[in-house]
Amino acid sequence: MTADPPLVLDVDGTLTRPDAWGIDPRIFDPIREWDGPIVIATGKAFPYPIALCHFAGIPELVVAENGGVVYTGDDVFVTADRAAARAVAEAYRDAGYSLGWGDEDTVNRWRETEVAVSRDQPLEPLREIAADHGLEVVDTGYAYHVKDTTPNKGDGVVRIAEHVGFDPGDAVAVGDSVNDVSTFSVVGRSFAVANADDDAKDAADEVLEDAHADGTLAVLERVRGS
Ligand SMILES: O=C(O)COP(=O)(O)O
Numbered sequence: 001m002t003a004d005p006p007l008v009l010d011v012d013g014t015l016t017r018p019d020a021w022g023i024d025p026r027i028f029d030p031i032r033e034w035d036g037p038i039v040i041a042t043g044k045a046f047p048y049p050i051a052l053c054h055f056a057g058i059p060e061l062v063v064a065e066n067g068g069v070v071y072t073g074d075d076v077f078v079t080a081d082r083a084a085a086r087a088v089a090e091a092y093r094d095a096g097y098s099l100g101w102g103d104e105d106t107v108n109r110w111r112e113t114e115v116a117v118s119r120d121q122p123l124e125p126l127r128e129i130a131a132d133h134g135l136e137v138v139d140t141g142y143a144y145h146v147k148d149t150t151p152n153k154g155d156g157v158v159r160i161a162e163h164v165g166f167d168p169g170d171a172v173a174v175g176d177s178v179n180d181v182s183t184f185s186v187v188g189r190s191f192a193v194a195n196a197d198d199d200a201k202d203a204a205d206e207v208l209e210d211a212h213a214d215g216t217l218a219v220l221e222r223v224r225g226s
Pocket residue numbers: 010011012013041042043044140141142143144177179
């Protein structure tokens with residue numbers, strides 16, 4: 001029997017339910033049964049994809065914080081400094097704005113490099129303050145991410161592939177937004193779900209007819225054993 005190709009899966013917009021918030025439960029069985037490495041590559045803080053791997057019952061291979069934190073299964077690499085992003089958050093608050101996640105802020109609580117801001121907060125002042133600190137703001141459609149311009153998901157995927165021992169060119173990636181473009185550029189086959197933003201659609205080898213997890217499930221069905 002042929003092994004399944006390595007997979008690189010984004011989370012929000014890609015493993016999520018087409019009609020509601022949260023992971024689509026239909027993805028759990030196919031990824032648990034997948035006969036090849038699976039990298040979860042997300043903009044979320046490190047504990048979120050780790051928990052996803054844990055509860056899905058798959059090895060922990062994780063790119064978190066858009067490449068700011070990379071876990072090869074043996075080593076954690078923190079590839080950006082949190083100080084500048086924290087300084088941006090402080091200046092944004094000093095200017096009278098809020099990160100938008102409430103007092104305990106579980107979105108940023110465990111972040112090690114970036115800061116995420118709710119999309120209901122004003123973007124322009126955030127962009128200006130970030131630029132003053134030499135940082136960029138990436139809009140994933142789920143949050144504004146204030147980050148160092150250097151780390152990205154694709155570099156994290158390459159680092160994990162080297163460690164695990166697969167060729168990124170053999171990997172299949174599915175994603176939905178601009179933060180997946182770097183992933184698409186390092187894998188052999190890339191798919192944007194139908195709900196993807198224009199950057200992801202332009203960068204993908206193929207734009208799927210189906211949205212969210214429906215699209216991802218269709219890809220898994222198609223590439224299994226290939
Ligand atoms: O954290 C986000 O804003 C988006 O997360 P994702 O990269 O898993 O889609």
